[in-house]
Amino acid sequence: MASKLAQKVWVITGTSTGLGRELVSAVLLRGDKVIATARSLDKIKDLEESNPGRCRALQLDVTSEFSEIREKAKEAIDMWGRADVLVNNAGFGLFSTVEEGG
Numbered sequence: 682m683a684s685k686l687a688q689k690v691w692v693i694t695g696t697s698t699g700l701g702r703e704l705v706s707a708v709l710l711r712g713d714k715v716i717a718t719a720r721s722l723d724k725i726k727d728l729e730e731s732n733p734g735r736c737r738a739l740q741l742d743v744t745s746e747f748s749e750i751r752e753k754a755k756e757a758i759d760m761w762g763r764a765d766v767l768v769n770n771a772g773f774g775l776f777s778t779v780e781e782g783g
Contacts, residue, residue, distance in 0.1 A: 689713040692757050692764045694743055695771030697724035704768060709735060716757045716764070718771070737761075743771045 691708050695701040696717040718741035719725045729738040741753045
C-alpha cells in the first residue's frame with residue numbers, strides 16, 4: 682500500500698467497463714485514490730460505494746462542450762484538492778464511409 686506522502690489522485694475516464702474499470706481496480710490496489718468517470722453515473726456508482734474515501738464517481742461525457750468538461754475537471758480537482766494522474770481512456774467514434782467522412 683502506498684504511503685500517505687506517495688499516494689496519488691488519479692482521474693480516469695471511461696470507467697464503466699473494460700480497461701477503464703480494470704485500471705480503477707489496479708490503482709486502488711496500489712493504495713492510491715481514484716476519481717472514476719463515465720457518461721452514466723449509474724454504471725460506476727458501485728465503485729464509490731465499495732471503496733468509500735478512496736474512490737469517487739463523477740458523471741462525465743467526453744463529447745460534451747468544452748465549457749462543461751472544464752466544469753467537470755474543476756469538480757474533480759475539488760474532490761481531493763488535486764489530480765496527479767489523468768488517464769484519458771474514454772473513447773468515441775464517428776462511423777461513416779470515406780466519402781461521407783471526408
